[in-house]
Amino acid sequence: MNMSEKLNSFLDVIFSRKSVRSYTGAIISKNDMEILLKAGMAAPSGRNEQPWSFIAVTVPVILEKLTEGLPYAKMLKKAGAGIVVCGQSVTHSRPGSKDLWDQDCAAATENILLAAEAIGLGAVWTALHPYHDRQETVRRILNVPQEIFPFCLIPIGYSTWEEQPKDKFDPAKVHWEVW
Amino acid sequence: MNMSEKLNSFLDVIFSRKSVRSYTGAIISKNDMEILLKAGMAAPSGRNEQPWSFIAVTVPVILEKLTEGLPYAKMLKKAGAGIVVCGQSVTHSRPGSKDLWDQDCAAATENILLAAEAIGLGAVWTALHPYHDRQETVRRILNVPQEIFPFCLIPIGYSTWEEQPKDKFDPAKVHWEVW
Numbered sequence: 001m002n003m004s005e006k007l008n009s010f011l012d013v014i015f016s017r018k019s020v021r022s023y024t025g026a027i028i029s030k031n032d033m034e035i036l037l038k039a040g041m042a043a044p045s046g047r048n049e050q051p052w053s054f055i056a057v058t059v060p061v062i063l064e065k066l067t068e069g070l071p072y073a074k075m076l077k078k079a080g081a082g083i084v085v086c087g088q089s090v091t092h093s094r095p096g097s098k099d100l101w102d103q104d105c106a107a108a109t110e111n112i113l114l115a116a117e118a119i120g121l122g123a124v125w126t127a128l129h130p131y132h133d134r135q136e137t138v139r140r141i142l143n144v145p146q147e148i149f150p151f152c153l154i155p156i157g158y159s160t161w162e163e164q165p166k167d168k169f170d171p172a173k174v175h176w177e178v179w
Numbered sequence: 180m181n182m183s184e185k186l187n188s189f190l191d192v193i194f195s196r197k198s199v200r201s202y203t204g205a206i207i208s209k210n211d212m213e214i215l216l217k218a219g220m221a222a223p224s225g226r227n228e229q230p231w232s233f234i235a236v237t238v239p240v241i242l243e244k245l246t247e248g249l250p251y252a253k254m255l256k257k258a259g260a261g262i263v264v265c266g267q268s269v270t271h272s273r274p275g276s277k278d279l280w281d282q283d284c285a286a287a288t289e290n291i292l293l294a295a296e297a298i299g300l301g302a303v304w305t306a307l308h309p310y311h312d313r314q315e316t317v318r319r320i321l322n323v324p325q326e327i328f329p330f331c332l333i334p335i336g337y338s339t340w341e342e343q344p345k346d347k348f349d350p351a352k353v354h355w356e357v358w
Contacts, residue, residue, distance in 0.1 A: 009188040010297035037195050041347045051353045106285030118189035143358045168220045173232045179322045
């Protein structure tokens, strides 16, 4: 594979990623889940703190509980799995430091979404942070400790191909040299 | 190129991305800058608001001003270019809505970092948000309107290959089914 093919393949993934909300219901292999989790942890993090953790849910009864509790995650019922990306604040252990855990979790989430697209799976980012009620629902169902913040829930499934990628490029959003 | 090659190529990019802080000083083509900006805008955003904008800086005198003003962006001086990712709050126009612009900007930033790796460039995420002083410095130098929040500055350059990717996979950060 030459450099140009490699480049095109990568940009293909970036531009073909879409928010997939309709799934076939097929199960997701543990191997595929591990690829996604490794991709998440390959993200950059502020001060290299890697303040993230991941709850990988594949058991149908737990997926159903999350579906029932979360109004914006109804698609989870037919997804084969879900990943809850969680973050941890540093303000207790390092007074004066600013929290970057939400930015770090967002980068990890984007890596997971792109890796899903690359291996033929569909996924969608459903926000938990900064919605306190959704975070508490997830905390209760998944037994998440108080010092850990559920950041987002990513349903993972095989797409029914109802969704297509959007072309969101807008040259008006680019300012050259100064605003 | 078969599916397996495509997959390996994509995961290569995710796992070989590193924070590059040492650059040769070579200039970056406008075409490469546009690839990075397109990759940024291909990120997902909450409620599809796409609340981002981008300042693409290639003029040396402006890069120098930013270098002087920002204590954590000294590497910018030898980078050929920089991209300031900016966000906009929705709380004025949609009272009651929660802001997701920082998460959206983080996803766009990660896309830019990965695209840079894919096309043979080095880049690094330097945080501006939530550091008010850094944001005001960038606002002043680049004439950024008050309603726009500088989120991060990404120096872009040709790497001198001093940095290597880190293997950050940690199985202890994965919880299966529940915490």
